[in-house]
Amino acid sequence: MLRTKRVLGSVFVFVAFVAVWWVVPGLLDIPRFILPTPPELVEEFWLALRERNLLTHTWITFVEIVLGFFLGSLLGIVVGYSLSFSRTLEVVISPYVLALQISPKIAFAPLFILWFGFGIFPKVLTAILVVFFPIMINVLVSVRFVDYDLIQLMRSFKASRWQIFWTVEFPSSLPALFSGLRIGATLAVIGVVVGELVGANIGLGYLLVVGEGQALTGLVLVTIFMLTILGMFFYFAVVAVEKVVLRWHVPAQAEGAGVQVVAP
């Protein structure tokens, strides 16, 4: 009952938003090239499909995000867990990690374009860079937060370092890893788009540049819409995997026994 009410509420907000958008531009004499109304936008969408190869651009951007997200996550996971094994190594490289973490990663995009040209590689690289940090930090911190008594218990069973890692540290860190992946999924989209904005001849970021250059507001809005769809796809893909992998975690979280989670 409550659930139905909430769904209805959400639908109502959407309908109200579209209605205002539909009516207000006409009342205020806002022209189509500044803000198209909803029906005009649908037209723009079909136009982009037919004349702008919208799906091709979307596909290219999709592939770049997949590669950037996958490789960035992998790197974050490998480096995060590796550092968790050695406190010395962590201390030695932590100033550089901090510096890189503070630096705005998307500022590297022009550099990558300079180095690697207009292909998909610099976009993937930018995405890797932005995805890497939240995942690495979440993994590292969550391993550090594992209950020390649990480690001592494992040691009393004469567990090896690897047994402690696989039996306790790795599973304990999974909730934090997944929250890192969720953040990473949305950041991957940003990384790729910035890369494309800086220099590309294909992809949704390129369409944004075209739309801006030719004052095609409709095309820009349609592209933003597609990017949002892509972002949601990746986010909910991570959530779906998380639900399967972390079935045990929900009750634990309810008890307040969850793992410390760090936002980027």
Place this chain on the structure above:
Amino acid sequence: MAGDMNSRRVRVNAESVGKTFYQRAGKGQTTEVSALKDVSFSVNEKEIVGLVGPSGCGKSTILGLAAGLIFPSKGRILIDGEKVIGPNEKIGFMLQKDLLLPWKTIIQNVELGQKIRGVPREIRREKALGLLKKYGLAEFCLKYPSQLSGGMRQRVSLARTLVIDPEILLLDEPFSALDYQTRLILQQDVYNILREQEKTVIFITHDIGEAITISDRVLVMSRRPGRIKMSIDIDMPHGLDLMKRRKSKEYGDYYQLIWDNLDIPLGS
């Protein structure tokens, strides 16, 4: 009961053990904290020894040393005459927290120690199941720890400790996280198990009553740096019923004796 203890084999022996921790105090400085100083005691076979003392007096440090998880700064600690140089298979370790892994089922949790020691799956499963049945937990074996009450979880934790057949048990406040009624029930159950299996036990407690009713001997520690201030043989002719022991005349006398030696400052 305490009388014939002396003729038994010594299993745990601490010889003038001292332990100093180093704490960081900023600007590259460290301060020394002396946790234990000149601690000597021995525990005989099948003896249950309770360890009481003010907070922070190093009780847990003693268990950590006996378990081979940390090492003494001075003196040495022996298990069956051999110097402790690391974790020992004869020893089972149990803490106040149940420390069950939330992503593993109850039976998987009980199997943990055996799994780490490389016991084949069928054997460890059979053994774990047998123990869970014995403790009335068989129906929960496929549940997750979060689905069990605190008392049940601590029972599971005990099963996990006992399933590897340790001869010497080190228990660090095993009942203190439980509510009072659950605690009384579990104390009796654990006591029966320890007696039946003739374990050698060192257990830490803040509860003087618990120390008196369960122990053959109570070691009272001083404030930090901890040392053994006194060793009290508990002699109570009331069988295995802890409740009867609690109600006995001797109980009050022992309670007073331990309390007087505990250096616990009451609001002055």
